[in-house]
Amino acid sequence: MKALMAGASVVMSASELVKNGIDRAKSLLQELSNWMDIHEYESVDILRGVLSQRSVAHPAAFERANYMKALTLFDNRF
Secondary structure, eight states: OHHHHHTOSOOOOHHHHHHHOTTHHHHHHHHHHHHHHHTTOOOHHHHTTTTSGGGSSOHHHHHHHHHHHHHHHOOTTO
């Protein structure tokens, strides 16, 4: 979901399918459909990119906020 909202056209799901079997693909699609219904998105095309830098009113502020978040999440113990 996050990848689509960030603008991805393709997302990796291979490890999920390997771990849980090919039938997991059906439930993933159903979960996506349910979430989209709840949040009133009519299609993946409408959903795609809603959280990208291109779709915000102030791209520089968006970039700065994400940079600050990355800094606060950074763990320099490794």
